[in-house]
Amino acid sequence: MGTFTKRTHTCGELRASDTGKTVTLNGWVQVRRDLGGVIFIDLRDRYGKTQVVFNPGRNPGAHSIAEGLRSEYVVSVTGLVERRPQGTENPDLQTGEIDIMVERVEVLSKAETPPFQIEEEIDAGEDLRLKYRYLDLRRPPLQEALLMRHQVYQIVHSYFDSLGFIEIETPILMKSTPEGARDYLVPSRIHRGKFYALPQSPQTYKQILMVAGFDRYVQIVKCFRDEDLRADRQPEFTQIDLEMSFVDEEEIWGVVEGLLAEVFREVKGLTIPLPLPRMTYREAMETYGSDKPDVRFGLALTCVNDLVRECGFRVFSDVVTSGGVVAGFVVPGAAGFTRNQMDTLVDYTKSLGAGGLVYCRWTEKGIETAVEKFLGKGLVESIARRMGAVQGDLILLVSDTWRKAYTILGTLRLEMARRQRLIDESLVKLLWVTEFPMFEYDEAEKRYVAMHHPFTSPNPPDADRLETAPDSVRARAYDLVLNGNELAGGSIRIHDSVMQQRVFSLLGIGEQEAKEKFGFLLGAFKYGAPPHGGIAFGFDRLIMLLTGARSIREVMAFPKTASAISLMDDSPGEVDERQLRDLHIRIV
RNA sequence: GGGGCCGUAGCUCAAUUGGUUAGAGUACCAGAUUGUCGAUCUGGAAGUUGCGGGUUCGAGUCCCGUCGGCCUCGCCA
Numbered sequence: 001m002g003t004f005t006k007r008t009h010t011c012g013e014l015r016a017s018d019t020g021k022t023v024t025l026n027g028w029v030q031v032r033r034d035l036g037g038v039i040f041i042d043l044r045d046r047y048g049k050t051q052v053v054f055n056p057g058r059n060p061g062a063h064s065i066a067e068g069l070r071s072e073y074v075v076s077v078t079g080l081v082e083r084r085p086q087g088t089e090n091p092d093l094q095t096g097e098i099d100i101m102v103e104r105v106e107v108l109s110k111a112e113t114p115p116f117q118i119e120e121e122i123d124a125g126e127d128l129r130l131k132y133r134y135l136d137l138r139r140p141p142l143q144e145a146l147l148m149r150h151q152v153y154q155i156v157h158s159y160f161d162s163l164g165f166i167e168i169e170t171p172i173l174m175k176s177t178p179e180g181a182r183d184y185l186v187p188s189r190i191h192r193g194k195f196y197a198l199p200q201s202p203q204t205y206k207q208i209l210m211v212a213g214f215d216r217y218v219q220i221v222k223c224f225r226d227e228d229l230r231a232d233r234q235p236e237f238t239q240i241d242l243e244m245s246f247v248d249e250e251e252i253w254g255v256v257e258g259l260l261a262e263v264f265r266e267v268k269g270l271t272i273p274l275p276l277p278r279m280t281y282r283e284a285m286e287t288y289g290s291d292k293p294d295v296r297f298g299l300a301l302t303c304v305n306d307l308v309r310e311c312g313f314r315v316f317s318d319v320v321t322s323g324g325v326v327a328g329f330v331v332p333g334a335a336g337f338t339r340n341q342m343d344t345l346v347d348y349t350k351s352l353g354a355g356g357l358v359y360c361r362w363t364e365k366g367i368e369t370a371v372e373k374f375l376g377k378g379l380v381e382s383i384a385r386r387m388g389a390v391q392g393d394l395i396l397l398v399s400d401t402w403r404k405a406y407t408i409l410g411t412l413r414l415e416m417a418r419r420q421r422l423i424d425e426s427l428v429k430l431l432w433v434t435e436f437p438m439f440e441y442d443e444a445e446k447r448y449v450a451m452h453h454p455f456t457s458p459n460p461p462d463a464d465r466l467e468t469a470p471d472s473v474r475a476r477a478y479d480l481v482l483n484g485n486e487l488a489g490g491s492i493r494i495h496d497s498v499m500q501q502r503v504f505s506l507l508g509i510g511e512q513e514a515k516e517k518f519g520f521l522l523g524a525f526k527y528g529a530p531p532h533g534g535i536a537f538g539f540d541r542l543i544m545l546l547t548g549a550r551s552i553r554e555v556m557a558f559p560k561t562a563s564a565i566s567l568m569d570d571s572p573g574e575v576d577e578r579q580l581r582d583l584h585i586r587i588v
Numbered sequence: 589g590g591g592g593c594c595g596u597a598g599c600u601c602a603a604u605u606g607g608u609u610a611g612a613g614u615a616c617c618a619g620a621u622u623g624u625c626g627a628u629c630u631g632g633a634a635g636u637u638g639c640g641g642g643u644u645c646g647a648g649u650c651c652c653g654u655c656g657g658c659c660u661c662g663c664c665a
Contacts, residue, residue, distance in 0.1 A: 031625080031626090031627095033623095033624050033625065033627055033628095034621080034624095034627095035621060035622055035623070035624060035627075035628090036620070036621035036622065037621075037622025037623095038622045038623060038624075039622090039624095040623075040624050040625065040627090042625070049625095051624085051625070053623080053624095055622075056622080057622080070616095071615090084623085085623065087623090088623055088624075088625085090624095090625060092625085093625080096625090099623090113598070113615075113616060114598090114615095115598060115599070116598080116599055116600095116615090117599080117614085117615070119626095122599085122600095123599080123600055123601095124599060124600075125594095125595090125599085125600085125657070125658090126657070126658070127595095127656070127657045127658085128599080128657095130657090177665095179665050180664085180665035181663085181664050181665070182663090182664085200664095200665080201665090203665090225664060226664095227663055227664040228589090228662085228663060228664075229664095230659085230660080230664085231658085231659070231660095233664070351590095351591060351592085351660090351661075352661070353661075353662090411660095411661085440665095449665070450665050451665070452665060453665040454665070455665095456665085489665095507665095551658095561656085561657070561658090562657075562658065562659085563656085563657085565656090567656095567657090
């Protein structure tokens with residue numbers, strides 16, 4: 001008990017050149033193939049697999065132990081590396097030229113039959129895989145994802161270190177702030193009725209670090225947001241967070257582009273052409289219907305407002321008159337969609353919040369559309385021409401307010417691209433989206449909210465209009481977009497306490513509240529704040545895109561489900577009365 | 589909070605309009621088998637059809653509720 005024969009090699013490293021050595025391997029039994037006489041076992045660790053052979057003629061003791069081995073037993077085997085007999089080599093295995101002829105075998109740990117097989121590809125349900133995460137993590141795809149994640153950590157650390165960035169940890173227990181995502185709260189035992197919040201991001205701390213003079217800060221840091229989840233969103237996730245002083249957008253973008261180029265070169269062997277293309281928010285919305293456009297495919301949007309302004313179809317003309325948008329896009333070769341398929345598409349569009357979907361099928365019989373009687377044949381043809389449609393195409397049109405029309409078209413554009421298989425998954429399309437609006441009007445709260453965050457600097461030429469025309473004020477904010485995913489977002493910050501106060505008051509954060517919630521930041525700004533800005537990467541998302549995983553859960557060791565539950569350890573869990581009492585909390 | 593899909597053997601799935609004893613593949617167990625590597629052959633065991641209620645002579649199938657998983661809209665500064 002307690003001692004075992006330690007490995008001399010891993011299960012992935014022995015080659016024909018090692019023939020004749022006596023070696024010891026430690027690992028898991030992948031599979032046992034019992035041919036009655038000879039028994040084969042594939043021994044697995046994270047480095048690979050090696051076939052070990054038990055021959056009753058050569059070592060009856062080891063052979064009889066091998067009869068009792070089962071999948072996922074942990075064993076130590078010692079034996080001679082031999083070249084496999086001619087014709088029995090396995091080219092699929094890196095170690096496929098050799099066998100270990102076992103002289104001695106120790107069972108280090110037995111294993112129950114696992115609920116699913118530990119193989120490269122499995123079709124087990126994801127809930128089962130999450131419950132037995134320690135088994136799922138034995139599978140090569142997950143091991144490779146976490147290995148790549150590790151490699152990117154190392155690149156990030158060395159890249160920023162080489163540029164003079166300093167890694168500084170910021171608190172996990174901080175103060176709840178009123179803006180942004182819902183906070184995860186931690187009740188204070190010592191201070192009855194008070195709560196810490198887990199950071200949505202270390203935003204305020206890194207700005208304070210700039211005031212403190214650490215002009216280049218970076219951190220790979222956990223962040224927490226108590227919002228509903230998605231395939232690419234988890235309640236806790238990791239950011240590469242950075243902030244720089246005495247810089248403008250160009251320098252930050254340069255640093256970020258350099259990092260991306262290095263990551264893609266090191267882990268994918270890809271050269272990213274720099275500088276990355278840039279697109280304004282407005283252009284992104286009006287061309288792709290998204291502030292994170294996927295530019296791997298076309299289906300660009302076209303506005304036809306001028307054509308339909310005076311038309312007899314009220315659904316179009318009224319929208320234009322009231323400042324909205326009639327726009328759409330062409331799906332090449334989709335004129336053959338059936339009535340049934342179109343009905344489904346119309347329903348889908350309505351489920352996105354649209355009043356309806358106007359479509360025109362350009363078949364060999366001409367352009368067919370239900371709205372021809374309202375628009376007239378000539379106008380229908382004008383629209384088709386404007387949009388660049390040809391025979392065989394399907395035209396989709398939506399009319400609504402600027403934001404709704406483009407947002408709905410953006411979602412529809414993605415959906416059609418998927419259905420028509422227009423997305424080349426091998427492409428890597430990165431771009432900057434710039435000139436975001438400073439504010440969005442929140443209908444539910446009847447007030448303006450910061451589109452990025454309340455510390456974002458307004459575009460200097462627009463700053464005069466902060467109070468008079470807040471809708472028209474652009475922010476010095478920028479997002480980095482990869483294949484339609486928001487990969488990073490940042491801004492040049494406000495470093496002036498007067499400007500910061502103006503923005504707070506526009507957001508409906510009164511002087512009193514500002515002092516309570518952000519007094520420390522405003523205070524810091526009074527003592528000499530350098531101009532500064534920064535950005536934060538969604539680290540998990542980056543790894544997800546690098547590995548081609550279709551969910552962020554595939555690149556995290558211990559993810560939660562869409563309902564924020566960890567099926568393995570069953571968190572969140574209940575706590576006992578005593579703990580609640582200590583925290584001055586009662587369940588209602 | 590809304591919408592959609594799903595839940596049957598350890599696992600992945602099947603089961604006509606509600607109708608006999610709920611099947612298959614795989615995994616598992618036993619036997620056979622001395623060069624397999626998705627081993628093979630023979631046999632076996634394996635089910636609270638997520639859970640609770642209802643309708644019915646009869647429910648895996650229909651209805652209501654509930655739990656869980658995935659996707660998505662809102663939300664996510």
